[in-house]
Amino acid sequence: MRHFLVMMLFAAFASVVFGAMGKETTRERWLYGVKVFAEFMVIGLALSWILYFIP
Amino acid sequence: MAKTERIEADEVEPTPGSAWLIGVAAWFVPGLGHGLLKKWPRALLMGGVVWLCFFIGLKMGGHMFDLNAPEGSSQALQVPPMIANLGTGALYIISWVLGYGFTDDPQQAARATYEYGNTFLLIAGLLNYLTMLDAFDIAAGRKS
Numbered sequence: 001m002r003h004f005l006v007m008m009l010f011a012a013f014a015s016v017v018f019g020a021m022g023k024e025t026t027r028e029r030w031l032y033g034v035k036v037f038a039e040f041m042v043i044g045l046a047l048s049w050i051l052y053f054i055p
Numbered sequence: 056m057a058k059t060e061r062i063e064a065d066e067v068e069p070t071p072g073s074a075w076l077i078g079v080a081a082w083f084v085p086g087l088g089h090g091l092l093k094k095w096p097r098a099l100l101m102g103g104v105v106w107l108c109f110f111i112g113l114k115m116g117g118h119m120f121d122l123n124a125p126e127g128s129s130q131a132l133q134v135p136p137m138i139a140n141l142g143t144g145a146l147y148i149i150s151w152v153l154g155y156g157f158t159d160d161p162q163q164a165a166r167a168t169y170e171y172g173n174t175f176l177l178i179a180g181l182l183n184y185l186t187m188l189d190a191f192d193i194a195a196g197r198k199s
Contacts, residue, residue: 002167005063006168006171009111010174010175010178011105013107013108013178013182014178014182016100016101016104017100017101017105017112017185017186018185019106020097020100020189021101021185021188021189023184024199
């Protein structure tokens with residue numbers, strides 16, 4: 001669980017910066033930040049499951 | 056076509072000197088660039104993230120890189136992570152002067168959060184490079 005929380009924290013930090021500098025309007029920035037956060041989480045989880053099965 | 060390109064090239068305004076200063080300030084103190092531009096929410100968000108990321112990385116037991124390579128390792132391998140760490144500006148320089156956060160002993164490396172700490176310290180620097188570029192672009196009038 002701790003690993004997952006650290007990954008979430010990392011994703012949150014990165015998505016805040018990406019979102020803040022990525023788009024023009026506040027709404028677009030929010031949406032982009034949430035999208036980047038979700039992408040980090042989904043790709044992180046997918047990679048961790050792939051690596052789990054690799055001996 | 057060539058004429059159009061030439062006209063477009065002529066219309067590009069030179070970057071004001073203040074933009075370079077803002078860029079340097081943004082690199083040196085995370086968040087200061089946006090602060091000088093009076094973009095307070097961005098200064099707090101982007102600068103705050105860099106500061107948080109840096110101190111959480113240190114708290115987790117991560118270490119920063121300099122040119123002193125550990126035994127059996129090449130000095131060239133130290134350069135890319137050092138450039139990433141150097142992105143935190145004054146935070147890196149002060150830590151380097153104080154000799155804090157650069158130790159890489161086996162006890163510290165045995166901590167469960169050691170690698171996470173390293174990653175957070177690297178990411179703090181890289182995120183501050185992005186913050187610096189954003190402040191530079193705003194100061195140069197390329198974005199609002």
